[in-house]
Amino acid sequence: MQQGVEVEQVAGVMLRGPKGVDTREVLTPEAARFLAELERTFGPARNALLQHRKAAQEAQDASDVPLLDFKPETRHIRESDWKIAPVPETLLRRAVEITGPADPKMIINALNSGADVFMADFEDSLSPTWEAVIEGQRALMGAVRRTLTFSSPDGSKQYRLGDSLATLFVRPRGWHLAEEHLWVDGAPMSASLFDFGLFAFHNLREQVQRGQPPAFYLPKMEGHLEARLWNAVFEHVQDRLDIPRGTIKATCLIETLPAAFEMDEILYELREHSAGLNCGRWDYIFSFIKTHAALPDAILPDRSRVTMDRGFLSAYSQLLIRTCHRRGAFAMGGMSAFIPVKDDAERNEAAFAEVHADKAREAKNGHDGTWVAHPALVPVAREAFSAHMKGDNQLHVLREDVQVGREQLLKVPEGPCTVDGLRLNLRVGLRYLDAWLRGRGAVPLYNLMEDAATAEISRAQVWQQLHHGVKLEGLGTLTVTELERLLDEEIEGLREAFPKAYRDQTFEAARRIFLSLVSSSRFEPFLTLPAYRELSQAN
Numbered sequence: 001m002q003q004g005v006e007v008e009q010v011a012g013v014m015l016r017g018p019k020g021v022d023t024r025e026v027l028t029p030e031a032a033r034f035l036a037e038l039e040r041t042f043g044p045a046r047n048a049l050l051q052h053r054k055a056a057q058e059a060q061d062a063s064d065v066p067l068l069d070f071k072p073e074t075r076h077i078r079e080s081d082w083k084i085a086p087v088p089e090t091l092l093r094r095a096v097e098i099t100g101p102a103d104p105k106m107i108i109n110a111l112n113s114g115a116d117v118f119m120a121d122f123e124d125s126l127s128p129t130w131e132a133v134i135e136g137q138r139a140l141m142g143a144v145r146r147t148l149t150f151s152s153p154d155g156s157k158q159y160r161l162g163d164s165l166a167t168l169f170v171r172p173r174g175w176h177l178a179e180e181h182l183w184v185d186g187a188p189m190s191a192s193l194f195d196f197g198l199f200a201f202h203n204l205r206e207q208v209q210r211g212q213p214p215a216f217y218l219p220k221m222e223g224h225l226e227a228r229l230w231n232a233v234f235e236h237v238q239d240r241l242d243i244p245r246g247t248i249k250a251t252c253l254i255e256t257l258p259a260a261f262e263m264d265e266i267l268y269e270l271r272e273h274s275a276g277l278n279c280g281r282w283d284y285i286f287s288f289i290k291t292h293a294a295l296p297d298a299i300l301p302d303r304s305r306v307t308m309d310r311g312f313l314s315a316y317s318q319l320l321i322r323t324c325h326r327r328g329a330f331a332m333g334g335m336s337a338f339i340p341v342k343d344d345a346e347r348n349e350a351a352f353a354e355v356h357a358d359k360a361r362e363a364k365n366g367h368d369g370t371w372v373a374h375p376a377l378v379p380v381a382r383e384a385f386s387a388h389m390k391g392d393n394q395l396h397v398l399r400e401d402v403q404v405g406r407e408q409l410l411k412v413p414e415g416p417c418t419v420d421g422l423r424l425n426l427r428v429g430l431r432y433l434d435a436w437l438r439g440r441g442a443v444p445l446y447n448l449m450e451d452a453a454t455a456e457i458s459r460a461q462v463w464q465q466l467h468h469g470v471k472l473e474g475l476g477t478l479t480v481t482e483l484e485r486l487l488d489e490e491i492e493g494l495r496e497a498f499p500k501a502y503r504d505q506t507f508e509a510a511r512r513i514f515l516s517l518v519s520s521s522r523f524e525p526f527l528t529l530p531a532y533r534e535l536s537q538a539n
Contacts, residue, residue, distance in 0.1 A: 102136030174220035224265035255280025276330030301415025311413030359384035
């Protein structure tokens with residue numbers, strides 16, 4: 001990484017990205033000045049909220065019982081009658097949403113996929129190399145203006161936007177992440193403010209002029225105060241760009257356990273800008289483990305047994321529907337990680353059946369839409385929703401029958417922890433980290449589309465099992481020595497299975513990071529923090 005180059009005409013802003021990345025039309029002096037203004041205005045509040053997160057987790061770690069509960073000081077918000085502001089007509093139907101990294105080919109294919117919404121992701125499915133972040137922003141500028149094209153490396157395929165496109169949403173990175181390649185006043189700026197601010201600076205006015213709704217997904221919030229900060233950012237940016245307040249619409253992912261106890265409050269803070277809530281199921285499983293990492297009674301079974309129809313996942317998804325619809329907000333379903341299986345018709349049919357069943361369950365429960373990870377699954381999800389959702393949405397399905405309280409939100413599903421589940425977690429963790437360090441954030445593994453959230457589950461479960469001395473079926477009590485042996489076995493197996501893809505340098509880095517994370521006495525809040533340090537040093 002460069003030691004730092006001052007951005008021309010912008011005092012206090014330092015570019016520390018690698019050489020060879022052309023930032024000129026994206027990170028202009030005017031854009032850099034806009035970003036610096038956001039960081040100086042909102043960075044201190046963001047840092048204070050991160051300290052609040054840390055203190056809350058330290059208190060939980062020091063306790064032998066779960067501490068989370070609905071906040072008494074916000075009871076009046078939960079019990080009073082209010083609704084979010086109306087959403088524009090273009091957002092009334094979101095039955096099928098497709099997500100993926102903000103790269104040109106993905107953006108074009110997803111916008112052309114027939115889905116109602118495409119979420120361009122700067123977060124869990126993007127490895128945030130400086131080049132990927134800048135090129136993602138450049139590609140979105142072209143997508144908004146309908147000028148984006150892409151050619152395959154050999155020139156044999158050309159990709160262009162069609163006439164009928166999905167509505168674009170953008171997901172910036174979470175509050176906990178920094179953008180190490182751009183420093184403001186001697187420190188890296190918030191990645192959330194960087195991703196959102198750069199897109200807003202270049203595109204919000206253009207979207208308004210074209211009749212496109214400026215729409216965002218907000219990840220990894222842990223409570224309503226973090227939503228309040230986003231609302232303040234939206235107000236500031238709209239005022240600064242001379243756009244009416246309330247123009248921006250945001251859907252919040254409920255993908256942390258603390259946020260599940262503040263769904264009403266999060267909607268309330270963003271009520272002028274809200275477009276609903278989403279069940280971010282994979283991160284939510286990870287957050288459940290992380291929040292209760294110190295509690296031996298919160299051990300989850302093998303990942304394959306932690307499903308949306310059981311325990312805390314079933315409870316929170318149904319509470320989300322009831323909460324959203326009471327407030328006139330959309331309740332979006334989560335991601336099915338299954339993807340098409342090439343050259344195996346039987347397994348492909350089984351994968352499609354799994355997706356259809358998952359989406360039918362969501363539609364029957366009252367969700368207004370759902371996520372898929374691959375264009376081929378758009379018609380599968382649409383068929384499942386069309387069979388049970390007769391209009392544009394299900395805001396009329398109030399689910400007043402749902403009675404979910406603290407006990408249900410903390411209920412651990414039953415099931416075994418097995419050596420096969422451990423080995424799968426090791427393979428997924430190693431292969432995902434290896435791919436992430438090589439610049440790929442969405443990785444097809446074992447017929448599933450894995451991203452940072454599913455890799456987080458893998459390493460978190462291994463940490464739980466090792467830290468609490470869990471007895472695994474087929475192995476016994478897991479120890480560090482046994483874990484290292486299994487890791488080396490899995491790496492050798494991956495080397496033999498994927499000789500062309502295997503690279504000693506990145507696999508060794510992946511092994512080192514993974515082993516450090518799972519064997520540490522302290523649970524690292526996010527896998528992407530140490531991995532990003534490694535990535536930044538290499539880029």
